[in-house]
Amino acid sequence: MRIGIYGYGNLGRGVECAIGAHTDATLVGVFTRRAPESVKTVSGAPVYPAQSITEFKDKIDILIICGGSATDLPEMTPALARDFNVVDSFDTHAKIPEHFKKVDEAARKNGHIALISGGWDPGLFSVLRVYSEAVLPNGKDYTFWGRGVSQGHSDAIRRIDGVLDARQYTVPVPEAIGAVRGGDCPELTTREKHKRECYVVAAEGADRARIEKEIKEMPNYFADYDTSVTFISAEELAANHRGLPHGGSVIRNGATGFDGENSHTVEFSLRLDSNPEFTASVLVAYARAIYRMHGRGEVGCKTVLDIAPADMSQMSAEELRARML
Amino acid sequence: MRIGIYGYGNLGRGVECAIGAHTDATLVGVFTRRAPESVKTVSGAPVYPAQSITEFKDKIDILIICGGSATDLPEMTPALARDFNVVDSFDTHAKIPEHFKKVDEAARKNGHIALISGGWDPGLFSVLRVYSEAVLPNGKDYTFWGRGVSQGHSDAIRRIDGVLDARQYTVPVPEAIGAVRGGDCPELTTREKHKRECYVVAAEGADRARIEKEIKEMPNYFADYDTSVTFISAEELAANHRGLPHGGSVIRNGATGFDGENSHTVEFSLRLDSNPEFTASVLVAYARAIYRMHGRGEVGCKTVLDIAPADMSQMSAEELRARML
Numbered sequence: 001m002r003i004g005i006y007g008y009g010n011l012g013r014g015v016e017c018a019i020g021a022h023t024d025a026t027l028v029g030v031f032t033r034r035a036p037e038s039v040k041t042v043s044g045a046p047v048y049p050a051q052s053i054t055e056f057k058d059k060i061d062i063l064i065i066c067g068g069s070a071t072d073l074p075e076m077t078p079a080l081a082r083d084f085n086v087v088d089s090f091d092t093h094a095k096i097p098e099h100f101k102k103v104d105e106a107a108r109k110n111g112h113i114a115l116i117s118g119g120w121d122p123g124l125f126s127v128l129r130v131y132s133e134a135v136l137p138n139g140k141d142y143t144f145w146g147r148g149v150s151q152g153h154s155d156a157i158r159r160i161d162g163v164l165d166a167r168q169y170t171v172p173v174p175e176a177i178g179a180v181r182g183g184d185c186p187e188l189t190t191r192e193k194h195k196r197e198c199y200v201v202a203a204e205g206a207d208r209a210r211i212e213k214e215i216k217e218m219p220n221y222f223a224d225y226d227t228s229v230t231f232i233s234a235e236e237l238a239a240n241h242r243g244l245p246h247g248g249s250v251i252r253n254g255a256t257g258f259d260g261e262n263s264h265t266v267e268f269s270l271r272l273d274s275n276p277e278f279t280a281s282v283l284v285a286y287a288r289a290i291y292r293m294h295g296r297g298e299v300g301c302k303t304v305l306d307i308a309p310a311d312m313s314q315m316s317a318e319e320l321r322a323r324m325l
Numbered sequence: 326m327r328i329g330i331y332g333y334g335n336l337g338r339g340v341e342c343a344i345g346a347h348t349d350a351t352l353v354g355v356f357t358r359r360a361p362e363s364v365k366t367v368s369g370a371p372v373y374p375a376q377s378i379t380e381f382k383d384k385i386d387i388l389i390i391c392g393g394s395a396t397d398l399p400e401m402t403p404a405l406a407r408d409f410n411v412v413d414s415f416d417t418h419a420k421i422p423e424h425f426k427k428v429d430e431a432a433r434k435n436g437h438i439a440l441i442s443g444g445w446d447p448g449l450f451s452v453l454r455v456y457s458e459a460v461l462p463n464g465k466d467y468t469f470w471g472r473g474v475s476q477g478h479s480d481a482i483r484r485i486d487g488v489l490d491a492r493q494y495t496v497p498v499p500e501a502i503g504a505v506r507g508g509d510c511p512e513l514t515t516r517e518k519h520k521r522e523c524y525v526v527a528a529e530g531a532d533r534a535r536i537e538k539e540i541k542e543m544p545n546y547f548a549d550y551d552t553s554v555t556f557i558s559a560e561e562l563a564a565n566h567r568g569l570p571h572g573g574s575v576i577r578n579g580a581t582g583f584d585g586e587n588s589h590t591v592e593f594s595l596r597l598d599s600n601p602e603f604t605a606s607v608l609v610a611y612a613r614a615i616y617r618m619h620g621r622g623e624v625g626c627k628t629v630l631d632i633a634p635a636d637m638s639q640m641s642a643e644e645l646r647a648r649m650l
Contacts, residue, residue, distance in 0.1 A: 017583050021462045042583055096650050097643070122650040124456065127634050128593075129649050131449065134610040134637035135603070137346045183596070243587075256606055258342050258367055262598035268453075269594075271508075273587035278460070281581055285459040305635040305645050309452050312459035313630075318422070320630050324454050325421050325447040 007066035014280025104301035132252035139254025146170035148246025162206030332391035339605025429626035457577035464579025469497035473571025487531030571600035
């Protein structure tokens with residue numbers, strides 16, 4: 001399958017790298033809104049201006065759109081689904097039904113297929129929530145995120161006056177995750193589930209007490225959490241906080257038995273050195289799935305919940321039955 | 326959907342119980358090879374002789390076959406797939422391709438659909454092996470089972486002369502599972518991955534040293550493992566080893582990055598109070614999926630790898646997108 005990458009930030013580079021690990025995929029090129037001559041790909045793949053994308057209608061089987069969920073994807077994915085089979089990682093959970101509808105209309109009208117909201121949450125975590133709920137309807141599920149870098153929270157700190165750089169880690173509270181793993185079904189507040197660790201580089205002479213207060217009182221982002229703020233040097237940030245690790249767990253506790261006497265715990269966990277590279281790897285596996293589904297005549301918008309595992313694998317159905325079942 | 330249960334042991338009772346938790350499922354009845362008047366269902370569902378099953382051709386949407394993999398299912402599933410849509414839990418991994426072929430032919434010829442090898446291994450564990458391999462092709466996966474009761478190994482001990490009863494627990498070796506969870510990809514021998522704990526009730530006057538030796542040297546079952554044998558009374562067995570707990574983990578470690586510099590760990594774990602009740606719950610969720618697929622015109626044999634998660638859920642596609650993604 002011939003893949004195009006639309007947008008070349010951390011995620012786009014992750015897709016470029018992932019394609020190298022999938023022997024059935026080739027990279028046609030990278031499309032950017034920046035000046036193409038200013039962008040150099042790691043693999044040496046060609047770089048084209050975003051507006052030239054329509055010239056590639058017959059040269060790309062699947063276009064993986066690597067834009068942001070806030071403003072890029074709501075416009076880009078429906079627009080590009082008119083000319084291409086597309087995959088995106090739209091992750092604004094509350095707006096998924098609206099995004100789905102727009103992409104579905106555009107894709108269906110033009111005989112294309114699309115997969116939205118690929119990645120790990122939404123994505124593999126969603127898949128595991130559905131499996132475990134379907135199997136254990138009498139139960140309760142929990143999602144814990146981290147320990148990992150939240151780019152949105154890091155950006156929010158960087159916007160504070162006097163802050164030069166920052167890294168925010170989302171950390172699940174050990175007591176909460178321990179109770180849930182042990183089979184309990186506690187009601188947990190936001191504060192009881194996660195805490196937030198902030199590493200901040202302040203400008204020389206900046207009022208650190210004021211910065212710390214502004215972080216801890218920031219609504220939505222930090223006010224509902226136990227938040228720690230540690231001031232570090234730019235060198236320490238570069239040395240110890242350069243990566244984008246993440247991870248988390250989906251855990252469901254459920255009961256079976258004629259009196260609900262037997263309890264079960266289903267857990268799916270990820271520990272990721274690089275959030276964008278793992279997310280990109282998920283997108284490439286789903287690109288394969290929708291490429292095959294399109295070959296069988298399917299059109300319209302899909303989500304990870306509509307994809308059978310076999311379609312994501314490089315192996316044939318026979319190989320899968322012989323080796324993976 | 327109207328469900329029939331064919332075979333009424335631990336698994337059949339588990340299915341009976343699971344159906345009660347699924348509001349879209351009703352139990353038509355239980356079919357047994359024993360004298361029907363000798364069988365009493367927990368829920369009060371009617372009991373019919375196995376040979377009357379063909380009279381129910383138009384009264385059952387999905388027949389869940391709860392027989393053993395050694396001799397029952399290889400005959401039963403292809404035979405019953407001629408008249409019914411069927412689900413089984415065939416778990417002899419090496420013979421799945423052969424079983425698939427027979428069931429596929431019988432189902433396809435008669436316009437039925439079948440799902441074989443449902444449960445958790447094969448089953449949900451297989452699904453997770455395929456997801457994690459598709460996403461992280463450069464990696465290695467591990468399956469650990471337990472701590473849990475292996476009925477096959479317990480039966481093997483019971484066949485030894487002088488043994489009245491026995492319970493065998495399969496236990497993953499903590500050092501092995503710890504190394505894999507930590508991101509290492511060790512080559513592990515059978516002995517390094519699991520150990521076996523046996524609790525044995527011996528007949529009065531039986532030669533315990535001989536029994537212990539026979540267990541520990543039994544080929545395939547115990548000889549390749551570190552095995553402990555503990556003699557206990559029938560009362561202690563009944564008090565402390567009555568349940569059928571099980572569980573385990575599928576773990577894949579994989580690398581991404583242009584130099585493979587980032588490592589990732591994907592883990593799926595189960596902790597089950599009752600192996601048969603959880604397995605039965607999985608079968609009912611897959612029964613829903615193939616019932617829907619048959620409604621869309623699909624026929625032939627499927628495995629868990631062919632089923633999209635959305636088809637297993639009681640929720641509609643719209644609800645799933647709004648609530649579970």
